[in-house]
Amino acid sequence: MKIALFAAITVAIATGGVGAATANSWLPLTHSEAGQSPTTSPSAVPTTPAAKPVTLAVAPKxxxxxxxxxxxxxxxxxxxxxxxxxxKETATGENTDGELFVSGRKWVSSAPLKFDTDYTFDVTTLDEDGNRSTTVSTFSxxxxxxxxxxxxxxxxxxxxxxxxxxxFTFSEPVTNKEAVEQAISVTASSGQKGAFRWYSDTLLxxxxxxxxxANTKLTVEMKLFGVELGNGQIGNFNKTNVVQIGNRVEMVADAAxxxxxIYVNGVLVKQYPVTMGDERFPSASGYLVVLSDKQRYAHFVASTIGLKPGDPANYGEVDVEFATRLTPSGEFIHQATDSAAPYLGRVNLSHGCIGMSAEGAGWVFNNMTTGDLVHVVGxxxxxxxxxDGFGDWNIPFAQYAQR
Incomplete structure (x- = not known):
């Protein structure tokens, strides 16, 4: 009977039935009672979540x-x-400086790039576990x-x-004119304000x-680097120029x-007899500006102003002295030719120029400079x-400033 009971208990345990739970009390000894260490089932080891991958954004792409x-x-x-x-520049390896911001998460270049250049941008990131990853991008x-x-x-x-x-003369046509005007500022020590006027897409x-x-200092700031002029054209420099205005020197040339x-700062300093343009070629009226072209000895050719052989006004070729240019089209202040000198102060017989004595033309040549004023009246x-030179002053300012 005892053998049969033990067998029944063994079967119950083996089959995992209800009898297994109650049969434990019938086992001769537990592990602890036998002096052995209890066996524990292994527990799950905690794992650290993987760091999120770094997301990197670069510009330009x-x-x-x-x-x-x-x-x-x-x-x-x-x-x-x-x-x-x-x-860095791809070809030369020359680096372009930059700075880190936002707690080391953002890098920004701090120096301008160069035109017509290929660049390589090499960026290495660290994730939260300290793993590095490198991205290389290129652009031009x-x-x-x-x-x-x-x-x-x-x-x-x-x-x-x-x-x-x-x-301001531009190397390429400008269509984005407002942006260009905003990029150029002019500060006059006299406090005078001014206005821009476009004469063409390349002339401002x-x-x-x-x-x-008189004696004003003009400071001209041109911040054109990177300015889009239009049609894909980009300005290539920033620069500040200073120009000094001298005394007010003005000639009033009276054709009548x-x-x-001649006045210096409003004071009459010289007066000279002149001969000016005749009825066929009257001198241009209004405000003219002395140009930078001065020729101690000048050679004039009639064909350059459209005169042809056989024309009564054709003077062929003549040499003159003390020539100070007023217009690109050919008006000068100069010493009258020997044939015209007797008519100074008496008759207008030039082709538009202001003819003077050697003394008068010499004084102008030596004392009047680029930007001085010549006012032709009569x-x-x-x-x-x-x-035709700088006739800007003949335009009323309100009209001049219109776009």
């Missing part, structure tokens, strides 16, 4: 072309930090064919007269409402009375064209 050299190059990491960021900037320049007249450091407008000028005050009066001719 890799493969970008026609990148504006004024654009910032940036790299920004989320779920991590930037270990390093190296921006605006090509040389889209690099726009300008020339300013008068040049930096010049001293000019009170009638000299500022002139600036003048005050009235002539510059055949006399030139001539039946129309006012000088604004772009």
């Amino acid at each position: 890799t493969g970008a072309t026609f990148v504006n050299p004024a654009a910032e190059v940036t790299a920004q990491a989320d779920n991590g930090t930037l270990y390093s960021a190296v921006l 900037t605006v090509p040389a064919s889209n690099e726009a320049d300008l020339a300013m007249f008068p040049a930096a450091g010049s001293t000019v007269g009170v009638a000299q407008p500022l002139q 000028r600036y003048r005050a409402e009235d002539f510059w005050v 009375n055949l006399q030139a009066s 001539s039946p001719n129309e006012t000088i064209a604004p772009t």
Whole structure:
């Protein structure tokens, strides 16, 4: 009977039935009672969640072309930090400086890029576990064919007269004119304000409402680097030029009375008899500005102003002295030829020029400079064209400032 009972208990345990739970009390000894250490079932080991992957955003995007050299190059990491960021010219390896911001998560270039250059941007990130990952991107900037320049007249450091407008000549046509005007600022020590006027897509000028005050300093800031001029053209420099205005030197050339009066800062200093344009070629009227072209000895050719052999007005070729240019079209102040000298103060017989004695033309040549004012009165001719030299002052300021 005892053997049968033990067998029944063994079967019950083996089958896992209800009898297994109650049969435990019938087992001879537990492990602890036998002096053995209890056996524990293994427990799950806690695991640290994997760090989120770093998300990296770079600008410009890799493969970008026609990148504006004024654009910032940036790299920004989320779920991590930037270990390093190296921006360099692909061909030369020259680095471009930059700075870290936002607790080491954002890098921004701090120096301008170059035109027509390929760049490599090498960025290494760290995730929260300290794992590094490197991304390399490449891009190229605006090509040389889209690099726009300008020339300013008068040049930096010049001293000019009170009638000299500022002139900006662009290497490429400008369609985004408002942006260009905003990029150029002119500060006059006299406090005078002025306005821009476009004569073409490549020619811009600036003048005050009235002539510059004598001895004014003009500071011209041109912040054109990266400015989009239109049609994909990008400005290529920032520069500050300073131009000095000298004394107010003005000649009033009276074609009716055949006399030139010269004033310095409002004081009459010289008067000379003159001969000016005759009835066929009257001198241009209005305000003219002395140009930078001066020739101690000049050679004039009649064909350059459209005169042909057989024309009664054709003078062929003549040599003159003390020639000071007023217009690109050919008006000068100069010493009258020997044949015209007897008629100074008596008859107008030139082809538009202001003929003077050797003394008078010499004084102008030696004492009047670029930007000084010549006011022609008493001539039946129309006012000088604004772009035939600098006839800007003949346009009322309210009209001049209109876009």
